[in-house]
Amino acid sequence: MLATLPLPFYxxxxxxxxxxxxxGVFKSSFVCVVPVIALLVLLNGDWDEGFxxxxxxxxxxxMRVDKLSTVFGIIFCIAAFLGNLFAFHLRESTQPFIALIYxxxxxxxxxxxxxxxxxxxxELTAISSVFLIWARKTEGAYxxxxxxxxxxxxxGVVLLFGVALxxxxxxxxxxxxxxxxxxxxxxxxxxxxxxxxxxxxxxWLQDSYxxxxxxxxxxxxxxxxxxxxxxxxxxxxxxxxxxxxxxxxTVFPIFFAEVENDxxxxxxxxxxxxxxxxxxxxxxxxxxxxxxxxxxxxxxILYKALLFMSVGAVLFRTGTSRASELGGxxxxxxxxxxFCLIGAASISAFPLFSxxxxxxxxxSGAGKEHYQFIWLILVFAxxxxxxxxxxxVPYFTFFHHDSGKRPNEAPINMLLxxxxxxxxxxxxxxxxxxxxxxxxxxxxxxxxxFEHILTQLQLLCFAILAFIILSKLRQLPSETRxxxxxxxxxxxxxxxxxxxxxxxxxxxxxQKGLKLFNKSLQLFLDKVYRVxxxxxxxxxxxxxxxxxxxIAIVLLVxxxxxxx
Amino acid sequence: MKFNPLIFFEKASRLxxxxxxxxxxxxxxxxxxxxxxxxxxxxIESTYNFYSIYGFIMFSIIxxxxxxxxxxxxxxxxxxxxxxxxxxxxPGMEEK
Numbered sequence: 096m097l098a099t100l101p102l103p104f105y106x107x108x109x110x111x112x113x114x115x116x117x118x119g120v121f122k123s124s125f126v127c128v129v130p131v132i133a134l135l136v137l138l139n140g141d142w143d144e145g146f147x148x149x150x151x152x153x154x155x156x157x158m159r160v161d162k163l164s165t166v167f168g169i170i171f172c173i174a175a176f177l178g179n180l181f182a183f184h185l186r187e188s189t190q191p192f193i194a195l196i197y198x199x200x201x202x203x204x205x206x207x208x209x210x211x212x213x214x215x216x217x218e219l220t221a222i223s224s225v226f227l228i229w230a231r232k233t234e235g236a237y238x239x240x241x242x243x244x245x246x247x248x249x250x251g252v253v254l255l256f257g258v259a260l261x262x263x264x265x266x267x268x269x270x271x272x273x274x275x276x277x278x279x280x281x282x283x284x285x286x287x288x289x290x291x292x293x294x295x296x297x298x299w300l301q302d303s304y305x306x307x308x309x310x311x312x313x314x315x316x317x318x319x320x321x322x323x324x325x326x327x328x329x330x331x332x333x334x335x336x337x338x339x340x341x342x343x344x345t346v347f348p349i350f351f352a353e354v355e356n357d358x359x360x361x362x363x364x365x366x367x368x369x370x371x372x373x374x375x376x377x378x379x380x381x382x383x384x385x386x387x388x389x390x391x392x393x394x395x396i397l398y399k400a401l402l403f404m405s406v407g408a409v410l411f412r413t414g415t416s417r418a419s420e421l422g423g424x425x426x427x428x429x430x431x432x433x434f435c436l437i438g439a440a441s442i443s444a445f446p447l448f449s450x451x452x453x454x455x456x457x458x459s460g461a462g463k464e465h466y467q468f469i470w471l472i473l474v475f476a477x478x479x480x481x482x483x484x485x486x487x488v489p490y491f492t493f494f495h496h497d498s499g500k501r502p503n504e505a506p507i508n509m510l511l512x513x514x515x516x517x518x519x520x521x522x523x524x525x526x527x528x529x530x531x532x533x534x535x536x537x538x539x540x541x542x543x544x545f546e547h548i549l550t551q552l553q554l555l556c557f558a559i560l561a562f563i564i565l566s567k568l569r570q571l572p573s574e575t576r577x578x579x580x581x582x583x584x585x586x587x588x589x590x591x592x593x594x595x596x597x598x599x600x601x602x603x604x605x606q607k608g609l610k611l612f613n614k615s616l617q618l619f620l621d622k623v624y625r626v627x628x629x630x631x632x633x634x635x636x637x638x639x640x641x642x643x644x645x646i647a648i649v650l651l652v653x654x655x656x657x658x659x
Numbered sequence: 660m661k662f663n664p665l666i667f668f669e670k671a672s673r674l675x676x677x678x679x680x681x682x683x684x685x686x687x688x689x690x691x692x693x694x695x696x697x698x699x700x701x702x703i704e705s706t707y708n709f710y711s712i713y714g715f716i717m718f719s720i721i722x723x724x725x726x727x728x729x730x731x732x733x734x735x736x737x738x739x740x741x742x743x744x745x746x747x748x749x750p751g752m753e754e755k
Contacts, residue, residue, distance in 0.1 A: 235744035306744040353725035354733070357745065414749045425665040432665060462700030470700065474710075478717040493665075546697045553688045553710035560685050561718035563678070572726050578745045580732040587739055 101146045101157035102168065102206060103216065105133040106175070106199020110192050123183040123508075126191040130175035130198065137168050145208055153268055156208025162535040163389065167205045167325045169533065170393045171198060174317035174400060177516055181404050182310035183508035190230050194314050197223040201318035205325055210258040210268045210283075213326070217254055217286075220319055221247030227311030228303050239306035242587075246299040247319075250289035257282025273330050284331060291323035291374065292367050294343045298583035300367055301351075305359035305416070309407040312359060316366060316403050317396045324373045324392050333380025338461075341378055342472045344371030349479030354572045354579055358406045358416045358488055362399070365442070365484040368476060369395050375469060376457040382536035384460030389534055391457060394449035394523055398441035401516040402488060405435035408509045409492055412502035418487070419574040423497035431505045432493040434513040441520040443485030443555060444477060449520045451551065452527035452542045459540065478558045485555075486562055491574060685711075 109129035116122040142160035149155075160168075175198035182190060200223055204216035221244065228240035260279035262268055273280045285296075292300045300320070304312050331337060345368050352364035369391070376388030408431045409424060410416040425432040437448070444450035454477070461470045504510070523530050531538035565571055627633045668674050692708045699705045706712075736746035 231744075231750060233744070233747055233750050234742040235740065235747050238740065239744050309749070349721055350725040350728045353721060354729040356736075410749055416749075426663070429663040429665050459700075465700075467701045467703070471703075474713060475717045478714050479721050482718055482721050546695060549688065549691060549695060550697065550710045553692070553708065554714040556681070556685050556688055557711040557714040558718040559681070561715045561722075563681075565719065565722055570726075571722060572729060576736050576746075577729070577733050578736055578738060579729060580734055580738075 100136075101203070102133055102137055103157075103199040103203030105129060105136065106195045106202060110195035110199065113192050113195060114188060118186045118188065122191060123179070123185065126179045126195055127176055127183065129195055130172045130179065133202070134169065134172035134176075137165070137172065150211070153209065153211065155212050157203070157212060158206050159208030159270075160206060162533070163325070163328060163385075164205050166389045166393060166533045166535065167321065168202055170396050171202045171205065171318060171321075173519075174198070174396050175314075177397075177400060177512050178310070178314040178317065180515070181313050181407070181509055181512035183512075184506050185310060187230075189226060190308065190310060193223055193226045193230075194310075197227070197314065198318060201322045204322050207270060210254075210261065210270050213270050214251065214255050214258055217290075217322075218248065218251040220322065221251060224315055224319065227315055228307045230308045230311055231306060236306045239303055242583075243299050243303035243306075246289060246296075250286045253282050253289065254286035257284075257286060270329060272332060275331060275334050275336065284334075287323050287326045287330065288340075289323075290319055291327060292320060292344070292370055293340055293374075294347060295582050297344075297348075297367055298581055301360055301363040301581065302583060304363040304366070305357050309411045313400055313403045313407055316362075316399050320366065320370055321392050321396055324370060324377070324388065327374065327377045328385060328388055332377055332385055334378055337374050337378030338466065338469055339378075341371045341374030341376075342469050344368065344374060345476035346371075346472060346479070349476065349483065351579055351581060352479075352483035353487065356417050356419050356574060356576055356578070358418055358421070358492060359403065359410070361418075361483050361488060362402050362406060365402075365480065366399055368480060369399065369442070371476065372454060372457050372473065375473065376460060379457075379460045379464055379466070381460055381464060383463060383540065384457055386531070386534040386536050386538050386540075387453065387456030387458075387460050390453035390530055390538075391450075393530060393533070394441065394453040394520070397516055397523070398438045398449055398520050401434060401438035401513060401520060402442065402484060404509065404513045404516065405431050405438060406488065406492065408505035408513070409502070411509070412505065413500050417574075417576065418491040419576050421492045421498050421500070422495040423493070424500060424502065425493040427501045428493065428504050430510055431513065432489065434510075434517045435489045435493065437517040437520055439485045439489045441524065443481040444551060445555060446543070446548045446551060447521065447524045449523040449530075450480075451524055452530065453523075455542050455547065455551075456538075456540060474554065478554060481555055481558050482562070486559070 106129060109126070113122060113126055116125055142158050145156045145160070146158035147154050147156050175194070178198075179191065179194055182194065185191060197220060200216045200219035204213055204220065207213040207216060225240045225244045225247070228236055228243055257279050258268065260277075260282060261273075264277060264279050273283065275281060275284055289296045304315055307315055327337065348364035348367040352361045352368070355361045355364060373388045373391050373395070376384040376391065406416050409421065409428065412428065413421065413424075415421065441448040441450045444454050458470065458473055461473060505513070527542055531540070562571075625631055668677060689708055689711055692711070697705065703709065737743060739745065
């Protein structure tokens with residue numbers, strides 16, 4: 096009976112109900128239970144017919160359930176549960192409500208069978224999630240949230256424009272595989288690209304995620320970008336352009352992540368890098384690569400949430416997530432440190448951890464399709480992941496030099512959320528077939544071959560060796576309180592500066608123009624005055640006789656013209 | 660928490676032992692490549708100890724490249740605004 100409702104409605108209704116529950120344990124429990132119920136409904140429901148609604152001339156499908164949407168639906172429900180468990184201690188109304196609406200919107204978009212439904216949920220994810228940034232309640236967070244909202248809503252507007260053109264061109268609103276060969280699909284592609292943090296469209300990610308609340312960032316990290324990956328996998332699988340975009344995404348964030356001081360920003364860059372792997376998988380578009388994308392999205396959501404949780408727990412206890420102010424926290428936060436190490440091992444793709452079994456599908460996909468250069472980039476990016484997420488985050492937070500801080504261990508709900516996530520990360524790594532069983536296509540791949548384990552260990556261990564040697568030689572980038580300019584400089588500094596200068600220029604032009612106009616007008620009036628004024632030629636007093644003579648001459652001239 | 664496994668490595672000698680064990684592991688991994696015939700997608704992959712060398716060099720490139728990046732693009736925390744999130748501490752130590 097429950098299964099008659101589309102899945103996102105459970106979240107939306109749950110969110111609305113949560114407003115009326117008094118702050119406290121019951122409210123926190125309620126927001127944790129909603130995703131669990133939704134997950135059970137998804138797994139046990141009969142969705143063959145979908146959930147179709149007539150809207151004007153169109154039949155909208157709220158529940159297009161197939162293997163691809165199911166795998167994203169499942170992980171979104173799990174992420175919502177874990178995120179809400181991590182935020183269990185909150186005693187406020189906004190964030191639990193927003194967390195449910197936001198995750199519900201993302202799930203709604205995943206199951207959308209048509210582009211109109213997709214657009215509605217696409218915008219709802221933007222409008223709801225910004226409150227997780229504003230909940231920080233500082234001026235900086237407000238401005239960051241505004242930038243986030245503008246870019247996210249822009250993505251929705253571009254999508255709407257693309258959908259309208261698509262309908263005009265094809266007469267269909269079905270959300271199916273598209274070819275990137277028309278203006279309509281180009282707009283849709285760009286809309287997906289904004290949310291997926293394509294190069295030059297990516298800065299909203301590094302700007303907003305570190306600006307959100309401790310718990311908000313954990314929720315944010317799971318949905319928006321992976322929704323975009325899903326949308327690309329659904330709409331543009333096998334689009335070669337995505338391979339190169341994805342490869343670029345895996346590379347450039349590595350360098351930024353390495354020198355960023357705010358560890359949540361490091362993780363945001365790292366997220367960008369991981370999205371690159373998934374986008375490459377979509378671009379390759381073979382069954383193996385698409386399985387890789389889905390599997391990597393699944394395991395990525397978990398280990399990235401785990402890393403954001405552990406840094407969040409540190410931020411919660413110490414008030415800072417700056418590498419320059421942290422260090423030596425393993426003494427008093429050992430469990431958080433261990434969970435962070437598990438997240439780090441998972442993202443670095445150590446054998447027996449989740450990243451190992453998912454990333455290798457994409458790498459093999461690239462190898463099998465003979466993309467040598469791309470494959471080399473992906474191997475390079477794997478070493479890069481280790482450098483910032485695998486080593487930097489745990490090392491500078493929990494080890495390195497002693498910051499003198501002795502915070503208490505994270506609250507029990509945070510430990511529980513981190514512990515559960517860590518267990519799932521290891522479970523997936525040890526028993527990959529459970530993950531592979533969820534994939535859109537049949538997986539005929541065994542990650543645990545001797546040579547795969549050997550080569551991966553060689554790559555990782557020698558990268559760590561380089562780290563140890565460079566550390567001894569004091570060549571690692573120092574931890575200083577600083578930021579690094581990225582492409583957002585163009586719209587945060589250059590564009591405002593340019594527009595200001597342009598306005599100033601226009602003002603000067605206007606003033607000069609006005610002055611010139613006034614001067615010309617004055618000259619003209621002076622001339623008119625000289626001609627028509629009391630002393631002017633035109634107003635000289637003439638006698639009647641002169642005028643009669645003048646008219647007679649004119650008449651004679653006219654007569655002459657007529658006669659001859 | 661009373662039992663803390665991470666404190667075990669606080670002692671310099673134990674940490675050194677851990678490092679030595681790691682170096683031995685690296686050495687073994689390096690040697691193992693002699694005896695393993697790997698299935699490869701590309702010719703370059705079949706180079707002796709390709710992964711070890713590539714991992715080591717690429718990691719070093721990342722470190723030096725990022726230092727160069729900071730040299731070019733590094734700015735103070737309050738570059739964008741006085742009250743930017745970059746330069747503020749987390750407000751109120753979370754909502755308790």
